[in-house]
Every structure is written in C-alpha cells, then in structure tokens.
Amino acid sequence: xxxxxxxxxxxxxxxxxxxxxxxxxxxxxxxxxxxxxxxxxxxxxxxxxxxxxxxxxxxxxxxxxxxxxxxxxxxxxxxxxxxxxxxxxxxxxxxxxxxxxxxxxxxxxxxxxxxxxxxxxxxxxxxxxxxxxxxxxxxxxxxxxxxxxxxxxxxxxxxxxxxxxxxxxxxxxxxxxxxxxxxxxxxxxxxxxxxxxxxxxxxxxxxxxxxxxxxxxxxxxxxxxxxxxxxxxxxxxxxxxxxxxxxxxxxxxxxxxxxxxxxxxxxxxxxxxxxxxxxxxxxxxxxxxxxxxxxxxxxxx
Amino acid sequence: xxxxxxxxxxxxxxxxxxxxxxxxxxxxxxxxxxxxxxxxxxxxxxxxxxxxxxxxxxxxxxxxxxxxxxxxxxxxxxxxxxxxxxxxxxxxxxxxxxxxxxxxxxxxxxxxxxxxxxxxxxxxxxxxxxxxxxxxxxxxxxxxxxxxxxxxxxxxxxxxxxxxxxxxxxxxxxxxxxxx
Numbered sequence: 001x002x003x004x005x006x007x008x009x010x011x012x013x014x015x016x017x018x019x020x021x022x023x024x025x026x027x028x029x030x031x032x033x034x035x036x037x038x039x040x041x042x043x044x045x046x047x048x049x050x051x052x053x054x055x056x057x058x059x060x061x062x063x064x065x066x067x068x069x070x071x072x073x074x075x076x077x078x079x080x081x082x083x084x085x086x087x088x089x090x091x092x093x094x095x096x097x098x099x100x101x102x103x104x105x106x107x108x109x110x111x112x113x114x115x116x117x118x119x120x121x122x123x124x125x126x127x128x129x130x131x132x133x134x135x136x137x138x139x140x141x142x143x144x145x146x147x148x149x150x151x152x153x154x155x156x157x158x159x160x161x162x163x164x165x166x167x168x169x170x171x172x173x174x175x176x177x178x179x180x181x182x183x184x185x186x187x188x189x190x191x192x193x194x195x196x197x198x199x200x201x202x203x204x205x206x207x208x209x210x211x212x213x214x215x216x217x218x219x220x221x222x223x224x225x226x227x228x229x230x231x232x233x234x235x236x237x238x239x240x241x242x243x244x245x246x247x248x249x250x251x252x253x254x255x256x257x258x259x260x261x262x263x264x265x266x267x268x269x270x271x272x273x274x275x276x277x278x279x280x281x282x283x284x285x286x287x288x289x290x291x292x293x294x295x296x297x298x299x300x301x
Numbered sequence: 302x303x304x305x306x307x308x309x310x311x312x313x314x315x316x317x318x319x320x321x322x323x324x325x326x327x328x329x330x331x332x333x334x335x336x337x338x339x340x341x342x343x344x345x346x347x348x349x350x351x352x353x354x355x356x357x358x359x360x361x362x363x364x365x366x367x368x369x370x371x372x373x374x375x376x377x378x379x380x381x382x383x384x385x386x387x388x389x390x391x392x393x394x395x396x397x398x399x400x401x402x403x404x405x406x407x408x409x410x411x412x413x414x415x416x417x418x419x420x421x422x423x424x425x426x427x428x429x430x431x432x433x434x435x436x437x438x439x440x441x442x443x444x445x446x447x448x449x450x451x452x453x454x455x456x457x458x459x460x461x462x463x464x465x466x467x468x469x470x471x472x473x474x475x476x477x478x479x480x481x
Contacts, residue, residue, distance in 0.1 A: 169329055208329045218336045223384045227347045227474045231454075234340055238453035241336075265331055272336045273453035 020046055021055040028062050033069065036062045053093035057103050060086030064106055075117045075136060084110055084143055091146065107147035114140040115156060122163040125171075130164055158195055164188050165205065172209075176216045185209055200256040204265060207248035211269060214240040241272050260286070260295035338372035340455045341409070341435065341448060345373075346381045348431060348446060349391065349407055351472035352464075358404060358429050363389035365407045366399040368421075369414030405430050410444070412436040418443060429468045445469070449480065456480050 020043035027036035040059040043049040050056070063083035071077040087107045090096060096103070118136035125133060137160050145151060165188030172181035186209055192202040214237035221230050246269050252262045263285050270278035289295045345365055363386040367374040377393040384391050386406075396414075399405055408430050410418050415436055422432065422443030435448040445467065446459045459479045464471055471479075 166329065205329045208331050212332060215332050215334050215336060218334065218339045221339055221343050222380050223346060225343065227351065227478060230340070230343050230347070231478065234454050237336070242453045261331075268331050268333070274337050274450035274455065275453075 018043065018049050018052055018054060021049050021052070021058050024062060025058050028058070028065060033062065033066050037066060051093065053090045053096045053099050053103070056086045056090035056093065057099045057106075060084070060090060060103070061106060064110060067110075072113070073117075075121060075132065080110055080113065081139075084139075088143075088146060104147045107143055111140055111143040111147050114143065115160075118160055119163050122160065122167055125164065125167045133160075133164060154195055158192050158199065161188050161192050161195075162201065162205075165192070169205070169209065173212075176212075182209060182213065198255055200252050200259065200262065203248050203252035203255070204262055207245045207252065207265060207269070210240055210245035210248065211265075211272070214238070214245065214272070238273065241269060245269055246273070258289055258294050260289065263289065263295075335372040335376075337450075337455060338370065338376050341370075341373050342376040342380060344448070344455070344457060345377065345407055345409055345433060346384070346391070348433065348471075348475060349386045351474045352431065353470040353472065354406060354429050355468045358406060359387060359389065361389065361404075362392040363387075364392050364394060364402055364405045365409070366394050366396075366402065366405040367409050367411075368396050368399065368417065369411035370409070373409060373411070404428070407431045407433060409433045409435075415439075425467075427467075431464065431467070431469050446479075 024036045024040035040062045043055045060083045067079040071079050087103050090103050121133035165185045168181045168185035189202045189206045217237040249265045267282045382393050432444045433446045434444040439447040440460045445464045449456050
C-alpha cells in the first residue's frame with residue numbers, strides 16, 4: 001500500500017485547493033474504492049478542481065485501483081480504459097508538470113497490462129481471430145509513448161508479432177493439412193524481418209516452418225505410396241528445403257554462427273539434403289562450441 | 302518529496318506488470334526426422350515390391366537386412382515390417398541376424414560400413430540377394446543398386462546385368478526410374 005501512503009502525503013499538499021479530490025484520495029487510501037470513485041467523479045464535476053491535473057490523476061488512480069481489484073486480467077476492462085483517459089487528461093492540464101512523473105508511472109503500469117494481455121490474447125488465438133490481440137497491442141502502442149516518451153516500440157512489436165507467429169505455428173502443427181495457419185505464421189515472421197532485417201529468430205523460425213512443411217510431406221510416404229508419387233513428393237520436399245529452408249537458416253547462421261539451435265538447424269537441413277560433409281562440419285562446430293562453453297551439451301543431438 | 306514516495310510505489314507495480322511479457326515467446330522446434338532415411342526405406346520397399354525373385358525364394362518371410370544405418374532400420378520396421386510382398390510378409394533384420402539368416406532378399410549396406418561390402422558380395426555370390434548401397438562407385442564394387450543424391454533428392458543407379466546374374470528381375474518401374 002505504498003502507493004496509498006503516497007496518496008495520503010499528496011493529500012496534505014493539496015488540502016487547501018482541492019478538498020473533494022483529496023477526500024477521494026483519502027477514501028482510496030482506506031480502500032473505500034467505490035466511495036473514492038464517487039468523490040473523485042464529483043471533483044471532476046467541479047469547475048475549479050477539474051481544471052487541476054491532480055484531480056484527473058486521482059481519478060485515474062482510483063479507477064486503476066478498482067481495475068486491479070476487480071477487473072485485472074479482463075482484457076476488455078472499461079475501468080482500465082477510463083483510468084488511462086483520466087491520466088491522459090491530467091497530462092493535458094496546465095499544472096501537469098507537478099504530477100508528471102507519477103502520472104506517467106501509473107500509465108506505464110496500465111500500458112504494461114495492455115501489453116501482457118495482448119501477448120496472452122495472442123497465445124489463445126483461435127482460427128482466424130487475432131483481432132483481440134491486435135486491438136490490445138494498439139492500446140499499448142497508443143499509451144506507452146505517453147507513459148515513456150521517446151521509447152522505442154520496435155522490440156515490443158517484434159515480441160508481440162513473434163507471439164502471434166508462434167501461435168499460428170502451433171495451430172498449424174495441430175492440423176498440418178491446413179496451410180492457412182502456416183501461411184499466417186510465415187506472414188508474421190516476414191513482418192518481423194521488415195521491422196528488423198537482422199532478427200535471427202525470425203530467419204530461424206521461417207526456416208523451420210519451410211522445413212517442417214517438407215517433413216510433413218515426407219511423413220506421408222508409406223507402403224501405399226507409388227514409386228512415381230514418392231519421387232514427386234521427394235522432389236517437391238527437397239526443393240522446399242534447398243530453396244527456402246536452407247537459405248533462411250544460412251541467414252540465421254551468418255548472424256549468429258555460435259547459436260546452438262541455428263547450428264543444429266544447419267545439421268538437420270544439410271542431413272535432409274544428404275550433404276554429408278556439411279553435416280560433419282556442423283557437428284564438429286557443435287562439439288567445439290560445447291568445448292568452449294558457448295552452448296550446453298544437451299544441444300548436441 | 303511527496304512525489305518521490307508515490308513514484309516508488311508505482312514503480313513496483315510497473316515492474317510487476319512488465320515481468321509477464323518476456324516469458325511468452327517460445328522458439329519453434331525442428332523435427333528430428335531423418336528424411337533421407339525415410340526415402341531410402343521407401344525405395345527398399347519399392348525394390349522389394351517391384352522386382353521378381355526366383356520361385357525358391359518366394360516362401361517364408363521376405364527378408365530385408367539393414368547394415369550400418371539405424372534410422373533406415375527403424376523406419377523399415379515402423380512402416381514396412383509385416384507388409385505383404387506378393388504372398389510373403391516383409392521382415393526387417395539387422396547385421397547380427399543377417400549372418401545367420403537362411404536367405405536375405407534385400408540387403409542395404411550403408412556407407413558407414415563401406416569396408417564390409419566386399420565380404421557381403423563374396424558371401425552372397427550366386428545367391429539371389431539384392432545388394433543396395435549409398436556411396437559413389439559402389440556398383441563397381443559389387444552392389445546391384447546404389448543410391449545417389451542429386452540436388453538433395455535421392456535417386457538410384459543400378460547394375461541390371463549383375464541383378465540378372467543373381468536371378469533377380471527388376472520391374473518396369475524400377476528400370477524406368479533408374480539413372481542411366
């Protein structure tokens with residue numbers, strides 16, 4: 001309840017000027033959140049108090065506390081939205097500077113919850129439904145720069161996009177005959193590469209998708225497969241590995257030649273193309289990396 | 302002073318909220334399937350199914366021996382064991398059993414056991430065993446069929462004369478797809 005202690009201390013600083021707002025802060029400190037909200041709403045209807053940034057800050061704070069108590073994890077929480085709007089209004093007031101740091105911190109907290117919710121929504125995307133995750137991320141993108149001006153959003157965007165890509169990849173693994181989710185996963189990783197053309201994970205994951213597509217083709221070969229059909233499947237699968245998966249893994253390797261997963265990926269792909277010498281070379285690389293302590297022994301498979 | 306205290310309190314919340322974000326991304330796993338072994342195993346089955354052995358070898362199990370390649374062995378067992386080859390059921394055996402088996406119809410010698418090919422060709426002279434290998438120059442060393450890798454695809458070359466000398470007749474499909 002350190003925040004409430006802060007609220008109380010703040011109350012003394014504004015007692016003369018903003019009695020309704022300070023009463024709201026006091027009620028909030030006593031965890032009488034409904035009463036605090038009522039009082040805070042009253043303060044916003046007061047011409048003098050609503051002109052002060054602090055009144056909006058307290059209103060946002062009370063709403064944030066109610067959100068934390070009652071709607072935390074609720075992705076479409078209207079309390080969170082209302083809290084953010086109050087904080088944003090606080091920033092627009094003439095004396096915003098007096099409460100700037102605290103307002104931004106409160107906004108950063110709420111912006112973070114949007115981000116977390118966006119990631120969680122991304123992990124629960126059902127077939128064809130990433131709208132909720134995207135909408136939450138848009139909220140995060142809208143509020144975070146206000147909470148932390150000058151912040152780079154690229155890293156967050158990449159992580160969020162990877163999360164969606166991972167989800168579509170998982171959906172595809174469940175139904176490998178349905179190429180829609182595979183294509184959506186590919187689209188996500190390609191989007192990451194547009195944001196950052198040196199993202200090793202994106203190259204690696206794209207390579208794995210193409211390789212897996214080939215593996216699923218190989219796995220269908222059995223005693224009922226005609227010789228001609230087998231050779232047709234093999235040609236198509238080998239082409240996929242040779243022309244798509246391997247060049248992408250090569251890019252990942254060029255960026256991260258000592259990353260265990262990437263070197264292991266090179267072994268698997270070259271083995272699939274029967275490149276015996278390359279397989280030996282990268283196996284020796286794994287051995288060297290383990291010897292030099294750069295990767296762990298369990299990565300050698 | 303007042304602001305500093307509140308700031309501290311909020312900062313704690315911020316950190317708590319942000320902690321969630323980093324752990325959500327999971328890397329994709331790359332399947333360990335040996336796809337070349339899948340193809341070689343299927344070829345061995347195709348050779349068995351599309352060739353003709355002398356009538357005395359059409360009794361009992363149809364035996365495929367695998368030397369020096371556990372992946373091909375495992376896939377043969379998983380996908381093709383007990384499947385019918387004509388009126389026979391396909392059986393897969395390893396190196397130890399090959400030495401004692403009354404008859405082996407198809408014998409795959411992997412390049413990891415290249416040095417052993419001479420022994421097998423000597424022991425199996427005049428016997429209707431189709432010897433299959435996977436390295437350059439193996440036909441000249443006595444193999445009947447040899448796998449080649451072309452742009453990542455597994456193809457095969459064959460010594461038809463040597464097959465006929467072993468009284469094994471390759472079917473049309475085998476002849477059609479062999480590299481000339």
